[in-house]
Amino acid sequence: MADVTVVVPAYNEADRVGATVRELVQDYSVVVVDDGSTDNTATEARKAGATVIQQPDNNGYIVALKRGFREASSNVIVTFDADGEHRPGDIQNLVRPIEEDTFDLVLGARGTIPRPSERLLNRLTQLQVPVQDSGTGLRAIRRSLALQLELDTACTCGTLVLEAASKGARIGEVSIETRPIEGPRGIAWKHGEQLVHVLRYLLFA
DSSP, rough: SSSSEEEEEESSOOTTTTHHHHHHHSSEEEEEEEOOSSHHHHHHHHHHHHHHHEEESOOHHHHHHHHHHHHHOOSSSEEEOTTTTSSSGGGGHHHHHHTTTTEEEEEOSSOOOHHHHHHHHHHHHHTTTTOSSSTOOOOEEHHHHHTTOOOSSSSSSTTHHHHHHHOOOOEEEOOOOOOOOSSSSOOTTTHHHHHHHHHHHHHOO
């Protein structure tokens, strides 16, 4: 087994997190950070074999992600969405360039970025860092880099990549395929605030 911890932030994902974890624990240590869920997310994740960290309140994806970074003990951390969109088979392709000391952060580049607001943030990020998908939820990152990131923004779209680049990280990408997930995607109102943060990095970082 590779020295990899898969960090899965989750909020009210009781119906899906169990299946996600069961796929992952066959090959990896899995840490699910339950971000103050009001359903049985923690119970289902634990039953499936994950180590579960329960946050008392719902503080958002970034807070959960940073908690997962701190809890992971491996040299390489993979971030993975709880909803089943990602494919565990892609993980080794992301991890390998870090293990070979080619990159410090490897993004799983989706073929399609679904939200127009996310596509805008991505285009702006590309002005500084030439990546195809700066908002992907599937990433491999060297733990030493992960612990340096402040991630003090509305979400990770664009800014995780921009902050990593500002710290001298070597950033690469691997193409991935995503699986369709049930239910509509909500409007990402936070992307309005995130636009300000991306511009801040581009202009002042």
